[in-house]
Amino acid sequence: MKASAEKSGPGIGRCLINLVTAYAVTVVLVMLFALLLCYTDIGEEWVSRGARIITLFSVALAGALCAGSGRRSGWLIGGVSGALYMLVLYALGYIIFGELELSLASALRVLYGLLAGVVGGIIGINMKK
Numbered sequence: 447m448k449a450s451a452e453k454s455g456p457g458i459g460r461c462l463i464n465l466v467t468a469y470a471v472t473v474v475l476v477m478l479f480a481l482l483l484c485y486t487d488i489g490e491e492w493v494s495r496g497a498r499i500i501t502l503f504s505v506a507l508a509g510a511l512c513a514g515s516g517r518r519s520g521w522l523i524g525g526v527s528g529a530l531y532m533l534v535l536y537a538l539g540y541i542i543f544g545e546l547e548l549s550l551a552s553a554l555r556v557l558y559g560l561l562a563g564v565v566g567g568i569i570g571i572n573m574k575k
Contacts, residue, residue: 461512461527468508468531475500502562505531509566514573524567525560532559 479496482488508531509524516523532555540546 457515460515461523464511464515465508465527465531465534467511468504471507472500472504475504501535502558505559505562506566506569509563510570510573511566513567513570516571518571520567520569520571521564522567524570525564528563528566529556529560531563532556535559 476497479500483493483496505528506524508527509520512527513520513523536546536552536556
């Protein structure tokens with residue numbers, strides 16, 4: 447019974463490792479983006495756009511990695527990992543900066559993260575087939 451339960455969904459530990467992996471990818475991509483901004487003529491208007499693109503890519507990656515270790519419900523696993531990624535990101539921002547932005551824009555960012563996680567979960571569950 448335990449073996450079938452393990453195969454039907456990823457373990458919490460495995461998903462946490464995948465979230466840490468997604469955060470590591472985020473850090474690397476942000477550093478590369480910073481170098482790109484520093485050594486090219488890309489304008490400052492791209493800073494927030496680039497940060498959003500990198501975050502959504504990393505959230506989708508977390509969803510794909512976490513859902514890829516399960517057998518079904520990739521959209522659900524991806525959505526949960528996407529929402530968790532965004533909530534941890536906000537918690538880290540609060541710890542580091544001492545401010546917590548609770549607005550419609552921040553709620554939409556969490557929703558976008560959840561949706562990116564769902565897309566990543568769907569991709570991750572179907573990559574195994």
